[in-house]
Amino acid sequence: MSHTPSPELIVPKLKASTIVNMLKKGMRTSGRGPMEYRPIEIVPGYVRNADGSALVRLGNTVVVAGVKLEVGSPYPDAPDEGALVVNAEFVPTALSTFEPGPPDENAIELARVIDRSLRELKAIDMSKLVIVPGRRVWVVYIDIYALDHDGNLVDASSIATLAALMNTSLPRVDVDESGSVRVDRSTRVSPLPMNNKVVTVTIAKVENVMFVDPDLDEESVAETKLVVAVSEDRRIAGLQKSGAGGFTEAEIATALDIALDVGTNLIRLAASKLESSGAGLTPLGERSTS
């Protein structure tokens, strides 16, 4: 049963009112502008045993996403397509109020929002993931773990997911006469076939002021959020109002205009960071003390 949550973080009244008052003047306590993201770091291939992975640091929020490819059966209603399974977990390393156990409603919502954005856009070319038509296909498991929570886990997860997918390569498979499939993970034949790229842009609202990429303090004072999935070709690939509260029609229009601009920029930024693969990046545990 879903219930009104206790606040994840108690923000002192003075701090909360400072956050709100500054936002009303177009400023943020961190010095960022309302439409400015925190610095983004992407470490592709962070997990060697995954078929594709990425560690993403969005300010002080850290998320790792990994892709595992398994040979499985196709869905009965899509016999000539691969399958996609997205799962997310907020592990207890991330925040004092996160407890061990199966994914809670927030983690389930996050996974389903990212799943829908990929699925509806056909971001992954599922038709190229068939091994034996109608019988054996690649199942793409995307697992997302929030390791350190300083707000906006959804956007950090979506960037990590995109980076992990772009980092994924298909292993070589051999099919013998009897139709059984042997996977050779030591040989990689091609990158994961992609049709499109997508990221989410989270827009938070407090007292009619909207801003992107809320940190944990800002998230705690925000009334509500709108998560907008934005495709590389500037379409809306999914929406989710998340959190109590609501938006007026005009606010939604403004939020979408913001999201389409910011989202396409984020995709460009992520793609360029992945091209300059790894150089100058600091994986978890090797962080500079600045």
Place this chain on the structure above:
Amino acid sequence: MERPKLIREDGLRHDGRRPDELRPTRITVGVLNKASGSALVEYGGTKVLAAVYGPREIPQKHLLLPDRAIIRCRYHMLSFSTHERKSPALSRREIELSKVIREALEPVVISETFPRTAIDVFIEVINADGGTRTAAVTAASLALADAGVPMRDLVVGVAVGKVDGVLVLDVDELEDMFGEADMPVAAAPSLGLVTLLQLNGVLTREEFDSALKLALRGASQIYEKSREALRDKYMKVRVEE
């Protein structure tokens, strides 16, 4: 299953509706005896029951908040409400929908009136034919009103879809299954607030604007019917002399 033609030659939908037409709706308030409030909402073949218990004390004191009532919400489908039998256990979909429905109701419930209590909203989907979550929001907000919970407005839900390239109001299951996009919306019309918004599919910015306008027009029609149903119930209440 073959993909059926969803928009016919004459521009009407597979069930004969115009693109901007709702299915026949039936709304009844106060259908249960024991619950503090209840409502049964039907959008075409979709039939959803909502019951409210509370505000009340609950044994799980750690959940309660000192300055307001909490809302607890469960969206649940009966095992035989769908074509394929649904496992009675709560699915990931039901967990997500319980959350988004609760969050659609939160802005209209004046929860500060009852600190340290819980308002429980139980939703049972009896028959599913598309738009169950939006019918659930309508039913839940009517059940809350029926329970006498103080509210700023009613919330009513309706889904808009894109099928065969055409934006259509109040999608049924066939249109949801074979359509290009499905966008459930719930709104508090008098407050001018959208309190539930999801999009499953891909829309351009222009398509979205038309889709939201269409949804809000549909919502205001359902809003009128909801108010009527609420009035109907209280017209029947007799005060004993």
